[in-house]
Amino acid sequence: MSGAPSPRHDAFWMPFTANRQFKSEPRMLVSAKDMHYTREDGQRVLDGTSGLWCVNAGHGREAITKAVQQQLAQLDYGPAFQMGHPGPFELAERLVKHAPDGLNKVFFTNSGSESVDTALKIALAYHRCRGQGERTRLIGREKGYHGVGFGGISVGGLVNNRRMFGPLLNGVDHLRHTQLRGNAFSRGIPNQGAELADDLERMIALHGADTIAAVIVEPVAGSVGVIPPPAGYLQRLRDITRQHGILLIFDEVITGSGRVGEAFAARRFGVVPDLITSAKGLTNGAVPMGAVFAADFIHDAFMQGPESAIELFHGYTYSGHPVAAAAGLATLDLYEREGLFQRSLELEERWAEALHSLSDLPHVQDIRNIGLMGAVEFDPRDTVGERGYDVFHHCFWKGNTLTRCTADTIALSPPLIISESQIDELISALASAIKAVD
Ligand code: PXG
Ligand code: PLP
Secondary structure: OOOOHHHHHHOOOOOOOHHHHHHHHOOOOEEEEEEEEEEOOOOEEEEOOHHHHOOOOOOHHHHHHHHHHHHHHHHHOOOOOOOOOEEEEEHHHHOOOOOOOOOEEEEEEEEHHHHHHHHHHHHHHHHHHHOOOOOEEEEOOOOOOOOOOHHHHHHOHHHHHHEEEEEEEEOEEEOOOOOHHHHHOOOOOOOOOOHHHHHHHHHHHHHOOHHEEEEEEEOOOOOOEEOOOOOOOOHHHHHHHHOOOOOOEEOOOOOOOOOOOOOOOHHHHOOOOOOEEOOOHHHOOOOOEEEEEEEHHHHHHHHHOOOOOOOOOOOOOOOHHHHHHHHHHHHHHHHHHHHHHHHHHHHHHHHHHHHHHOOOOEEEEEEEEOOOOOEEEOOOOOOOOHHHHHHHHHHHHOEEEEEEOOOOOOEEEOOOOOOHHHHHHHHHHHHHHHHOOO
């Protein structure tokens, strides 16, 4: 791709984008409704990715638009430091009904990255509150994505997101990832790899449990290309962390909001962590918002000393923003009314069937799925990522479908309102792209 970038695209330094390549041939979306975007040239594009894993109830939902409009007109902004307004209180009460048992406190943020940094800070401070300030070590996992804050990239396990930024947080370790060759083409949960959780035992043996504050993992790794947990793996992590007084954090920024068949993956897999990070689907992507769900015992550990004392020195100007809270409430209404948390479970078999129909196409190395998440991984060419990008590019321009490529993996996560025929349409556009791209 060459040619001078179009001047009207100059000033915006785009996030996680090949800016020069994009600006030589921009892919612009100008409107959206239900399952479709509309491109600048007027062509409708089937949304195979819920935007960036966030528009779970589909685009342009009127109830959310109305709630946001009304809220803006009534109370545009209200501080949440030493002041209150009704939205976040009501939203928190409603949300905890969907959270796993015992996680009944909600701290609001504005993004997944902020949720992750918030959860890590809460974990560190919790141990201090209990007189165990030497528990400072944080443990993530290879291939993990936990956003882009300094905490998140430190516990994250994606080399490109880390290596430009010099030394990160001290005292961080990483479990091995769970993407095993032997699990290729598993449907749903793979069988091999539960013992990888025992890496944590080795770190405990090496460093001492009393130096470890928390372990953070995505229940299903999303961003790196959909890696469902091996059968028994999450439970094993839970058992080890509990035995050693280490907090377990599930980063559910993607896996929450019905993506895997329940409000949270923790519920789908029957493993209850101590903290859950969330964002994206909380407001259907309409207004930025994130949240950390905390176990009562964690919250309660902070509630000591004089009542006039601020218990946690942390928060954002926009924590619990009234407009975000209104969008969150309207979104939750839709999820509940339309049974969307369950819908990905209902469609799971159909989705798996469609995805795995691609297994014999050229260069397909692995296919993975769970809930309404899926990934197709290709053999790389000499330059890693080229083939994945070409498939994505072909899907967008020729197949009129939006997919997401991460290296040589195409990840899919359509809105939960997708119909069975739209699943077929999406997969057939992907099949055509795979056949067309060598
Ligand atoms: N944790 C997880 C598990 C995520 O997936 C974040 C934290 C950070 O959230 P914010 O809101 O700060 O972006 C994420 C975000 C992709 C993609 O296509 C994934 C994310 C964001 C953008 C693109 O894989 N995940
Ligand atoms: N930087 C400055 C100079 C600020 O005054 C503030 C908040 O008051 C921040 C950063 C943090 O902004 P936010 O609360 O939106 O994260």
